Each structure stands twice: as structure tokens, then as C-alpha cells.
Amino acid sequence: MRPNGIALRQNFLLHHARQLGTLSGLLVLGLVLWVLTPHFLTLSNLLNVAEQATIIAIVAVGMTFVILTAGIDLSVGSVLAFAGVVMASALHAGAPLPFALLAGLVTGTVCGLVNGLLITLGRLPPFIATLGMMSVARGTALMYTGGRPISGFSENFRWLATGEVLRVPIPVIVMIGIYAIAFFVLTRTKLGRYTYAIGGNEEATHLSGVNVRFYKTVVYGLAGLFSGLAAILLTARLNSAQPIAGMMYELDAIAATVIGGTSLLGGEGNVLGTLIGALIMAVLRNGLNLLGVSSFLQQVVIGSVIIVAVLIDMALKRRGKYS
Amino acid sequence: METAPLLKMSQISKTFPGVLALDKVDFELRRGEVHVLLGENGAGKSTLMKILSGAYQKSSGEIELDGVPVSIKNPRHAQDLGISTIYQELNLIPHLSIAENIFLGREPSKFASVIDQRALVRAARELLKGLGLTVDPSARVKRLGIAEQQMVEVAKALSLETRILIMDEPTSALSQQEIKQLFATIRRLKEGGVSIIYISHRLEELFELGDRVTVLRDGRSVATCEVAETSKPELIRLMVNRELTEQFPKRQATIGEEILRLEGLTTSGLRDISFSLHKGEVLGIAGLMGAGRTELAQAIFGVEKIEAGQIYVKGKARRITSPRRAINCGIGFLTEDRKSQGLVLRLSVGENLCLPSVDKFTSWGMVDRNKEKLACRRYIQELRIRTPSLKQKVSFLSGGNQQKVVLGKWLCSEAEIFIFDEPTRGVDVGAKTEIYELMDRLTAEGVAIIMISSELPEVLGMSDRVLVMRSGEIAGEFSANEATQERVLQCALMA
Ligand SMILES: Nc1ncnc2c1ncn2[C@@H]1O[C@H](COP(=O)(O)OP(=O)(O)OP(=O)(O)O)[C@@H](O)[C@H]1O
Numbered sequence A: 001m002r003p004n005g006i007a008l009r010q011n012f013l014l015h016h017a018r019q020l021g022t023l024s025g026l027l028v029l030g031l032v033l034w035v036l037t038p039h040f041l042t043l044s045n046l047l048n049v050a051e052q053a054t055i056i057a058i059v060a061v062g063m064t065f066v067i068l069t070a071g072i073d074l075s076v077g078s079v080l081a082f083a084g085v086v087m088a089s090a091l092h093a094g095a096p097l098p099f100a101l102l103a104g105l106v107t108g109t110v111c112g113l114v115n116g117l118l119i120t121l122g123r124l125p126p127f128i129a130t131l132g133m134m135s136v137a138r139g140t141a142l143m144y145t146g147g148r149p150i151s152g153f154s155e156n157f158r159w160l161a162t163g164e165v166l167r168v169p170i171p172v173i174v175m176i177g178i179y180a181i182a183f184f185v186l187t188r189t190k191l192g193r194y195t196y197a198i199g200g201n202e203e204a205t206h207l208s209g210v211n212v213r214f215y216k217t218v219v220y221g222l223a224g225l226f227s228g229l230a231a232i233l234l235t236a237r238l239n240s241a242q243p244i245a246g247m248m249y250e251l252d253a254i255a256a257t258v259i260g261g262t263s264l265l266g267g268e269g270n271v272l273g274t275l276i277g278a279l280i281m282a283v284l285r286n287g288l289n290l291l292g293v294s295s296f297l298q299q300v301v302i303g304s305v306i307i308v309a310v311l312i313d314m315a316l317k318r319r320g321k322y323s
Numbered sequence B: 001m002e003t004a005p006l007l008k009m010s011q012i013s014k015t016f017p018g019v020l021a022l023d024k025v026d027f028e029l030r031r032g033e034v035h036v037l038l039g040e041n042g043a044g045k046s047t048l049m050k051i052l053s054g055a056y057q058k059s060s061g062e063i064e065l066d067g068v069p070v071s072i073k074n075p076r077h078a079q080d081l082g083i084s085t086i087y088q089e090l091n092l093i094p095h096l097s098i099a100e101n102i103f104l105g106r107e108p109s110k111f112a113s114v115i116d117q118r119a120l121v122r123a124a125r126e127l128l129k130g131l132g133l134t135v136d137p138s139a140r141v142k143r144l145g146i147a148e149q150q151m152v153e154v155a156k157a158l159s160l161e162t163r164i165l166i167m168d169e170p171t172s173a174l175s176q177q178e179i180k181q182l183f184a185t186i187r188r189l190k191e192g193g194v195s196i197i198y199i200s201h202r203l204e205e206l207f208e209l210g211d212r213v214t215v216l217r218d219g220r221s222v223a224t225c226e227v228a229e230t231s232k233p234e235l236i237r238l239m240v241n242r243e244l245t246e247q248f249p250k251r252q253a254t255i256g257e258e259i260l261r262l263e264g265l266t267t268s269g270l271r272d273i274s275f276s277l278h279k280g281e282v283l284g285i286a287g288l289m290g291a292g293r294t295e296l297a298q299a300i301f302g303v304e305k306i307e308a309g310q311i312y313v314k315g316k317a318r319r320i321t322s323p324r325r326a327i328n329c330g331i332g333f334l335t336e337d338r339k340s341q342g343l344v345l346r347l348s349v350g351e352n353l354c355l356p357s358v359d360k361f362t363s364w365g366m367v368d369r370n371k372e373k374l375a376c377r378r379y380i381q382e383l384r385i386r387t388p389s390l391k392q393k394v395s396f397l398s399g400g401n402q403q404k405v406v407l408g409k410w411l412c413s414e415a416e417i418f419i420f421d422e423p424t425r426g427v428d429v430g431a432k433t434e435i436y437e438l439m440d441r442l443t444a445e446g447v448a449i450i451m452i453s454s455e456l457p458e459v460l461g462m463s464d465r466v467l468v469m470r471s472g473e474i475a476g477e478f479s480a481n482e483a484t485q486e487r488v489l490q491c492a493l494m495a
């Protein structure tokens, strides 16, 4: 390069400025709650919050992949319910535990892959394809169970939700593991690279010889896989698989992703932000409960927080505070 | 010119994170003049103009309009001051009609803001006629080629009460014919008292059109002079600050065996195309806009559906149905439209460079970022891409440097057959020579190149053989000695 201006090196901080912003939002929120109610900052409550966050956080990982490709997946909540009841009935039919778990994961993945194929081969807009799947998966779960929950499982299975390692609940460990893997996949692997590229400019990516259809289908398959995983943890926690589980989870997952700074236009964002976004939602719910705020008012507050978070993000972006 | 200048920009500086794009630049514009802004890729021309048009805010400096200091807040404000711009990267809305694009934000309405469609179309047709354009104003913009879209931008600027018109490389995508029309329009505007700031990398245009010229180098203004009192070599020296060699390198490649052959290739827009390409050869493809040159490239690259005919690579019949397969056959395709087809603007320079060749740096699905970095650094150096780092978003590079990234992308993929569609669009004189030298080096290594270009001199200067296309067919073939400007043009227009 010829001498042209000062070549500042972009460092990690600058690169993750957006996520640091969200993180400070989370810290401020925590601080406020701590002042308002001392109970908030006890270890047991924080672990409780983390556990509350796990389900949405895991679903939101898949959602982040999908949104990074400039898509959307409205079916994650319904797929979760469907995968849950499939796994539960396998357990009740006496299937060995690993087999039942696998059945749940496979069910979720297959639903996701169907979404992907409808979008890539069927050329449906993601909104429509996954809207259809949302209804089909929910309806199938309801038909399959006759609308009744499937309850009562072995201690072994329930350990997945109740067990602890060094006082940290198993679901929290699973969540951390998933985020570590997802972060690695997005930053270090070909799949991750292509996920960003497809969301940034699908045509240019196709013309660069990337099999766009294949990778898009894989991404929707992943979203289904994570729904299946969330289904396992939720069923174990409730000791019951309900066909109406996961209602509105798609919206919470989208909210977590967007609060975390992933652009709905695709190509921009990462999972660290999503994790913080999911934690913000959980902390908010927990705090409002501790403060005894009515559940009606809670909805109003949470909706407002989502809007304000994105408004602040956009204002900062326009000022060019970070790229 | 005894009166004060219409526009005076003094000591303008602009910094971006990590880049000092403008360093105390002075610039003056007189009434009714065509003032050419000249400089290498990344010298700061577009940035200076974006400050004037309100798209960027200056970091420091003064702007005076008619002797009155102004601070231009946003593009709308600039328009109100009578400053309009045609940007280097076109900014039309593809799904709207031509007329709607021209009057976007200023639609004539009857009452209750119901848009008066008839008046809209009528006014648009007037404007287009003034530009000598015969397209239907209610056609959607996405149906138009780049050249026509450019004309729509011109019409849009004209529809505003414009005193200062900024044109950032308006001719880089136009054909000879259209350029002539544009120049006529510019002269007419000038007579009407409009002042024009004109950016171009084509020095011939400057002598044909310009009154004065200002040269930028590395973000500083190095000189302003009357066009009549300067010369091409002098300007080049001012721009690049070093001696330039002969523009077209002496070709040193020996032409080897056949590497690509097309037999009777037919698609929806191409008829019965046959030719062969050899190792070490540069095959130029000339023709007017819409003659099917880009479509031919797309057919070879697996983008257009082939209806009949056969492609042979190294003697073997190959079915190329997707870009992926084309790349596996060793073909690389540098597309003409870098913004929509060449680059992922939101990704970094490094990520774009490696997009077609990530496979090379991948084992077990994991990208080896060190290897990747090394490869990227190499091409950034080789092509002299001006970027503060590999991590810079490619959208923040200047137009010419973006073009170099597209080039680097295919070099990095180590293809053996390159299809270059308008490879020098928007690159400066120095970089052009570098690209020609690069083509020469590639062919010397045994690579074969198909070069599509609307700039006849470059087709004639670089090719070993020239094919001329007309309405989807090959209308003629010339060897390097036979090919002259007249012959090729005549063949392209009619047999
Ligand atoms: N938004 C931005 N963010 C960061 N850097 C930028 C931005 N816009 C321009 N630059 C940098 O400023 C410098 C000047 O760019 P500019 O686009 O003005 O060049 P130019 O003279 O128009 O070049 P070209 O002939 O290639 O169009 C370049 O180094 C470019 O990378």
C-alpha cells in the first residue's frame, strides 16, 4: 500500500463494539434491578435467570444463522412442540433414552430441512414457507397427542434439566457449549463464511461458485436441530411434553437476535450478541417478577424494551459509532 | 471570469476510521464551466463530491456558495441549494418505473397527495426526449441495462433546478453512441449556465469536454489548471507522481494448445456460437451494448441455460450448469456489475477475495485463517489495493479499488480460463496499465483470457484475436493485425 493516511489497526473492541453496547445494556439493567431488589443479585437467582434463558437462547442460535442469511424462521416454536411430543412418546413406548433423544433431534432437523427445501428448491419466500411449517408442525403435534400433554418420565431423563455440575445446571452448560460451537462455526468454518456471504449478496455468492441452495438448506436444518434440542431441555424441565409448548418462541428468538445486533437484512451480526439479547429478555422477565409487576404490564415493558434497544442501535449506527 | 467563483471549497479534510481520505483540499468552481476532477483510485474524488452533495460531513474546512459560507447538512439540503449528483454507484429503485424514479420524493399530485400518474409520465417523457432516449417512462428500472439506468440518473438530476451538477464517472458504463449523446447534453447544460464537476478516468474526455482540471493525489489537491494549457503526460505525472511505461505491454506469451471450444452454443439470446480459445491467448470480444457479449460469458459460466451446443474444456465435453461447475473446470468470471454481482459489500476485503477459493484454505470444514491471510496479502500487494486492512468492509473502498478486489478474487481462485467482462471499468490510468500487465503475465503462465470490453482501444491493444458480436451472433473474427477501429466498428454495426 502506498502511504495514504493513518492506517489504524481495527482491533477486537472496535470489531465487537456493537456487542459491547448490548452488554453494557445488560449490565445497566442488572444494576437497576439490584438497586430495586437486593434479591436479584444472589447466586441462586442468577442461576435461575440463566436457566430461564436457556430455551430461548438455544432456539435463538438457529434463528441467528437463519437471519444472517437474510431469512426468517417462524416455525421454531411449533417444531419445538412437535419434536417434544415425538420424543416423549418414544420414551413412553419404552425406547432407550439415547434413541428417544435422537428421535427428538431428528424430528426437529427434518422439519428444518423441509423448510430449507421449500425455500431453495420450491423458491418460496422464507416467511411463507416457515409460516406454513409453523401451522403444520403445531397441528400435527396436537393431532398426535389429541391435545393432551405426555407427562411423567424417568429420573435419568429429568436429570437433563435438574442435574448440576459444580452447582451449574446442566441446561446452562449445554447452552454455553452450543454458543461456543456456534461462535466457532460462524467465525472459523466455511459454513459460517458462506452464511454471511449469502445474506450479504446471494447473487455474488452464487457467482463465486458457492452452492447457495445447499448451504441455505443446511442453515434451516440447523434451526430445526436447535428447536429439537430446546424441546429436550424443556420437556425434561417440565416433566411433560405439551403440544402447545413453545408458543411465541419464534418472536422471543427473533427479539433476542435483533437486540443482539443482527441485521434483519442479513450478513451482519453474531451469536455473542444473541446470547446477550436472550439474557436481557430473561433478566427483564425475572426482574419484573421479583418486583411484582403484573404479567399484563410485563408484556408492555418487554415490547418497549425491544423497540428502544433497536432505536438506540440504529441511532448509533447512523452516527457511525461502529460499522 | 471577473466575478467571485460560484463555489469555493477550502481546506477540506475528511477522516474515516483508519483513513485520512482528504487532507486540506482546495477546490473552486466557476459559473458555466466544466471542471474535471482527476486522480488515482482512492485519491479522494468521490469523497470530496459526497461532502459537497451532503452525503458525508466534512471533518474540517469551509464551503462558500456565491461567496456565502454554507454548511451542507444532507442530500436534500444540497438539492435545495441547487447541487445534484450522479453517483459512481447508481442509486435507483429497481421495482419502480423510470418516471417514478426520476420524480421520487417530488411526485406531481392532484389533491390529497394522490399521484398524478399521467403528468408524471408526461414530464418524464419530455426529459428523456431531451436526452435522446426513447424508452417507455413507465417501464421498470430493473429491466434496463446499466447504460440506460445511467441516463435515468441524468434525467433525474436535470429535473431538479440544478446549478451545480456533479457527475462521478458517468461514462464508465456507456457505449460510444451514448457517450456522444451525454456530451451533447452536457454542452447544452453548460450553455444554460449550469456548472459541472466531472470525474472520469478517461483522459480523452477531459480534453473534449473540460474547461479546467484539478488533480488530487493521496487526498491532497496538487494542481488546478486550464485544460488548454496542459497535456496528457503532464496530467498523468501530476496524478501518479511516477513515470508510466507504454500503455499496452508487448505481449510475450506463446500461444499453446486449445483449452476451450464452443460448438454451436445456443441460448435464449445467443445463436450458434462457435469458437476456440488457446492457452496463452487473449481473445477480445467487441460489440455494442446488448449484442450478447455478457450473455455469452454467462453461458460459459453456467448462469444462462444452454439450449443447444456443446462446451469442451481441454478437449473434454463438459456440462456446465452452475458457476460451481464452471469453477471446477478452471473458469473464472469477472462480472461487469461489481455492486450486485461481484462483491458482498457487507463483508471484508479479505472475505471477498477468498470467496471463490475458500475450499483451498479449508480442511474438515474449518478455514485456515493464516493461510487465507497470506494469500489475501499477496493479492492486495500485487494489485495495489488501497485498504487500511484486510478487515475493512469492501463497501468503504473507492470504486476502482473495489474493482481490483473483484479481480483479485479470481486470481486467488487460480483459474486457467478467465472471462473478464469490462475489467478496467472505473480504474485509473496507472491501474489500467497494471491490469494489462497482469493479463500479460497470466497469459505468459499459460492462462487463457476472454476479454469483453466496450473500450475499443483496449480490445485492440490487448487481444491476439478479436470476435465481434452482433445481436446474439458472431458477426466477424479478426486477427490482431487485421483488427482496426473502423473494421471492428463497422462489423459491430452491420455487415
Ligand atoms: N465510508 C468510508 N469509510 C472508510 N473509508 C472510506 C469511505 N469512503 C471512502 N473511503 C476511503 O477514502 C479514500 C478515498 O476514496 P474515494 O472514494 O473518494 O476515492 P476516488 O478518488 O473516488 O477513487 P475511484 O477513482 O477509485 O473512485 C479511499 O482510500 C477509500 O478507501
Ligand SMILES: [Mg+2]
Binding pocket: B045, B046, B047, B088, B168, B398, B399, B400
Ligand atoms: Mg470514486
